[in-house]
Amino acid sequence: MQQGLTSEAGSVAGLNNFEATIGENLIDDAKISVRHADVFYGEKQAIFDTSLDIGRNQVIALIGPSGCGKSTFLRTLNRMNDTIADCRVSGSLTLDGEDIYDKKMDPVLLRARVGMVFQKPNPFPKSIYDNVAYGPRIHGLARSNAELDEIVITSLEKAGLFEEVKDRLTAPGTSLSGGQQQRLCIARTIAVSPEVILMDEPASALDPIATAIIEELIDELRENFTIAIVTHSMQQAARVSQRTAYFHLGHLVEVGETSRIFTNPRHQMTENYITGKFG
Amino acid sequence: MSVSSLFLIVLGLGFIAFVVGQQRAAGYEGDTRLKSLPHHYGFLTAIWSSIPALILLLAWLSFEPVYLQKQIEQSLPVEALNQSEEVLELYMNNIHLAIQNNQAGDDEVVNNAVLHYQRSELHSRSLITALVFVLGLSGIIAGLSRLLFRLHARVSIEKVIKAFLMLCSGVAIVTTVGIVFSVLFEAIRFFEAVSVFDFIFGSSWSPQTSIRVDQVGSSGSFGAVPLFLGTMLISAIALIIAVPVGLMTAIYLSEYASARFRASAKPALEILAGIPTVVYGFFAALTVAPFIREVGESVGLSVASESALAAGIVMGVMIIPFVSSLSDDVISAVPQAMRDGSLGLGATRSETIKQVVIPAALPGIVGGVLLAASRAIGETMIVVMAAGLAANLTVNPLEAVTTVTVQIVTLLTGDQEFDSPKTLAAFALGLMLFISTLVLNVIALHIVRKYREHYE
Numbered sequence: 020m021q022q023g024l025t026s027e028a029g030s031v032a033g034l035n036n037f038e039a040t041i042g043e044n045l046i047d048d049a050k051i052s053v054r055h056a057d058v059f060y061g062e063k064q065a066i067f068d069t070s071l072d073i074g075r076n077q078v079i080a081l082i083g084p085s086g087c088g089k090s091t092f093l094r095t096l097n098r099m100n101d102t103i104a105d106c107r108v109s110g111s112l113t114l115d116g117e118d119i120y121d122k123k124m125d126p127v128l129l130r131a132r133v134g135m136v137f138q139k140p141n142p143f144p145k146s147i148y149d150n151v152a153y154g155p156r157i158h159g160l161a162r163s164n165a166e167l168d169e170i171v172i173t174s175l176e177k178a179g180l181f182e183e184v185k186d187r188l189t190a191p192g193t194s195l196s197g198g199q200q201q202r203l204c205i206a207r208t209i210a211v212s213p214e215v216i217l218m219d220e221p222a223s224a225l226d227p228i229a230t231a232i233i234e235e236l237i238d239e240l241r242e243n244f245t246i247a248i249v250t251h252s253m254q255q256a257a258r259v260s261q262r263t264a265y266f267h268l269g270h271l272v273e274v275g276e277t278s279r280i281f282t283n284p285r286h287q288m289t290e291n292y293i294t295g296k297f298g
Numbered sequence: 299m300s301v302s303s304l305f306l307i308v309l310g311l312g313f314i315a316f317v318v319g320q321q322r323a324a325g326y327e328g329d330t331r332l333k334s335l336p337h338h339y340g341f342l343t344a345i346w347s348s349i350p351a352l353i354l355l356l357a358w359l360s361f362e363p364v365y366l367q368k369q370i371e372q373s374l375p376v377e378a379l380n381q382s383e384e385v386l387e388l389y390m391n392n393i394h395l396a397i398q399n400n401q402a403g404d405d406e407v408v409n410n411a412v413l414h415y416q417r418s419e420l421h422s423r424s425l426i427t428a429l430v431f432v433l434g435l436s437g438i439i440a441g442l443s444r445l446l447f448r449l450h451a452r453v454s455i456e457k458v459i460k461a462f463l464m465l466c467s468g469v470a471i472v473t474t475v476g477i478v479f480s481v482l483f484e485a486i487r488f489f490e491a492v493s494v495f496d497f498i499f500g501s502s503w504s505p506q507t508s509i510r511v512d513q514v515g516s517s518g519s520f521g522a523v524p525l526f527l528g529t530m531l532i533s534a535i536a537l538i539i540a541v542p543v544g545l546m547t548a549i550y551l552s553e554y555a556s557a558r559f560r561a562s563a564k565p566a567l568e569i570l571a572g573i574p575t576v577v578y579g580f581f582a583a584l585t586v587a588p589f590i591r592e593v594g595e596s597v598g599l600s601v602a603s604e605s606a607l608a609a610g611i612v613m614g615v616m617i618i619p620f621v622s623s624l625s626d627d628v629i630s631a632v633p634q635a636m637r638d639g640s641l642g643l644g645a646t647r648s649e650t651i652k653q654v655v656i657p658a659a660l661p662g663i664v665g666g667v668l669l670a671a672s673r674a675i676g677e678t679m680i681v682v683m684a685a686g687l688a689a690n691l692t693v694n695p696l697e698a699v700t701t702v703t704v705q706i707v708t709l710l711t712g713d714q715e716f717d718s719p720k721t722l723a724a725f726a727l728g729l730m731l732f733i734s735t736l737v738l739n740v741i742a743l744h745i746v747r748k749y750r751e752h753y754e
Contacts, residue, residue: 129644
């Protein structure tokens with residue numbers, strides 16, 4: 020399949036040029052810095068020599084066709100790939116200068132700092148309250164019940180869900196609609212006060228109205244968090260992000276200001292993708 | 299013709315009907331397309347041919363003996379019928395014996411009856427053979443008629459199949475109801491002799507009753523409390539062993555073990571469930587019980603050579619696979635998204651398992667534990683061999699106890715009369731066991747429904 024894609028892409032001039040990333044992949048004062056990262060699943064390489072900076076209090080959108088490695092890249096940032104037995108990561112990945120893959124780095128603490136929201140809403144089989152209180156409880160963030168209440172309410176407010184659920188905090192999280200469930204998952208992530216939130220196609224399972232609410236929310240969250248979002252929707256990337264990175268077959272092809280990428284892509288493949296010629 | 303050849307005829311006619319129907323449908327040339335495929339029409343014709351014939355055959359099978367008995371009675375002279383019931387029964391036995399052996403006796407009346415019987419049987423057999431042929435062939439003829447293509451064959455077949463499936467599920471329900479009622483009626487007979495109150499709350503169990511009035515013997519006391527206490531004691535010991543071990547095993551297998559280890563360890567564990575309980579029984583009696591006694595004695599405890607503890611421990615080992623295998627299945631079925639969600643929040647693996655995976659899998663785990671508990675309550679062999687037969691009223695696991703099922707076995711084995719309270723007590727015990735496990739199941743189901751945490 021990989022070959023098929025390559026040859027198809029090869030029919031357009033200059034498409035096989037995976038040599039170097041085009042655009043501004045490195046920036047000053049980055050929250051997360053990735054240098055020359057390779058990711059393997061067993062023998063198969065999923066990410067090739069990728070260098071990318073993720074800016075503080077910015078939203079970066081990772082776009083590209085299915086199987087291009089953008090979700091893999093996202094999951095290497097908080098070591099969620101540790102749960103996959105034969106996954107290997109090499110290169111340098113740092114969070115505020117600390118090596119993410121250092122032996123001294125505890126993946127559990129890392130994930131408290133780099134939270135994650137998944138493609139399909141996955142509330143725990145618990146009440147709405149307990150879903151949000153889950154993280155603060157395991158990290159001992161609240162010293163009293165009143166404090167925990169406050170964390171839960173603030174998080175729900177920040178996720179724009181509080182008004183809708185304030186009368187039924189004890190109802191099961193799964194009783195909410197899909198869009199509400201996803202906002203609950205975001206509230207759950209916010210509740211542990213992470214520094215970075217990774218979102219893996221957070222709106223792909225939602226209807227347009229719920230999607231619009233989530234997008235608005237992402238824009239608001241930027242004030243307090245650094246956000247990296249994987250999305251298949253070009254419009255969504257254009258609406259919510261400041262920077263956009265285009266992945267193709269495990270290579271980071273082009274990075275730049277979102278407005279620039281969507282109006283003036285420099286790489287032929289980026290242009291083909293955003294104009295819908297393939298992908 | 300014999301019954302088996304009649305069945306073969308029905309099947310043969312059905313097969314012919316299938317071929318006829320299918321061939322006709324395959325060769326169909328009409329204005330409109332057929333609604334179903336050719337083999338549907340084949341099956342429909344086969345159903346027309348065989349189902350009515352089969353129903354008739356089954357009805358005949360159940361009514362023929364009654365009819366023949368009537369014929370014998372009619373052949374007998376009035377004097378013979380006017381005899382007392384027991385004599386008449388003996389007489390009938392003679393007749394049936396003569397029929398079976400096909401021998402003429404010296405009794406004119408019996409010979410006459412035998413002749414009459416044989417004639418009636420011949421008539422009845424000829425009639426049913428003819429009817430089976432008529433019904434089977436008329437099904438085929440119907441398949442050859444225009445009627446066949448007026449029907450939507452697939453829909454008709456599905457209706458027949460649905461009815462058949464309903465019949466099958468009905469069999470299980472009817473059997474269960476039948477068992478419950480037969481146990482219930484016998485138990486009611488028992489409660490005519492022994493009061494319900496004494497049975498349920500009596501604390502002494504000694505079912506030996508005197509057979510003859512003049513015999514000196516115990517009058518029998520039927521207090522079921524020691525038995526139920528013994529059952530609960532042994533089951534509790536078994537569950538205390540099996541639930542933690544089984545659950546931990548399941549957690550290790552589903553969350554930590556490598557796929558290769560799991561693939562070999564799980565079947566190995568399930569072998570435990572396949573060992574006959576008799577084998578567990580002598581393991582308990584010959585190895586575990588003496589070991590417990592020695593250990594007990596070395597610390598100054600007096601331990602009976604047959605103890606509830608020995609039986610309970612071995613039973614616990616026996617039911618580990620029920621807990622572990624079922625729990626492993628439900629834990630593995632918890633979506634990976636749940637674990638990812640928890641890990642993504644910075645929860646450790648153990649926090650994830652304790653707070654997300656196990657709650658999500660709880661209904662299934664409870665189901666596994668219930669199954670294990672019902673196995674423990676119903677287990678007989680291990681208890682007979684390792685815990686003894688003495689109905690002691692005790693909760694001390696080091697003493698010999700007995701259980702409800704063991705007592706049912708001892709009450710009903712050997713030469714027994716079926717009208718003495720001693721044997722009828724078995725049915726009363728069975729009924730109480732049935733009711734208590736039912737109540738247990740209902741409570742557990744209720745708990746599961748109340749605390750179930752839905753995912754997805």
